[in-house]
Amino acid sequence: MLNHTFKLKLDKVVSGLLVMLMALMVFNVTWQVLSRYVVQNPSSFTDELSRYMLIWLGMLGAAYVAGQNQHIAIDLLPNRLIGKSKMKLMILINVIVLFFAFSVMVMGGINLVYITFILGQKSATMQIPLAYIYTILPISGLLVIYYQVFQISNHYRLYNS
Numbered sequence: 001m002l003n004h005t006f007k008l009k010l011d012k013v014v015s016g017l018l019v020m021l022m023a024l025m026v027f028n029v030t031w032q033v034l035s036r037y038v039v040q041n042p043s044s045f046t047d048e049l050s051r052y053m054l055i056w057l058g059m060l061g062a063a064y065v066a067g068q069n070q071h072i073a074i075d076l077l078p079n080r081l082i083g084k085s086k087m088k089l090m091i092l093i094n095v096i097v098l099f100f101a102f103s104v105m106v107m108g109g110i111n112l113v114y115i116t117f118i119l120g121q122k123s124a125t126m127q128i129p130l131a132y133i134y135t136i137l138p139i140s141g142l143l144v145i146y147y148q149v150f151q152i153s154n155h156y157r158l159y160n161s
Contacts, residue, residue: 091156
């Protein structure tokens, strides 16, 4: 069984990062609007920065929501099942999500980061290497995997009790 205390600490770190990203994004977009309409001298980097912060916010948010088991789901079948059959279905769902996170988010994300790093692609305005921006994909994939393994271990523990 995985450590519940570690999961709570990880939840706190990820939620703190999400709050910080959202606050920075609000500040960035507010500055963008003020510089465009009040100062009449639009800031050149704020549009690109808000786009990249939205990517990070969405990916980290998806990982966090998966860890809280609050993601969007069609729950017709799980609501009709009870007992061990429901636990088996929940374990199967977690395994499918884990496989997706590993194959698409982690492996695909690592490949994307590697390719953009090798090609030396940089963002248009801020000249940040896009590999840095895309690192959130494998990071959030690893978070989703951890959360799914945690949930599988909890289902398995309940299944065998």
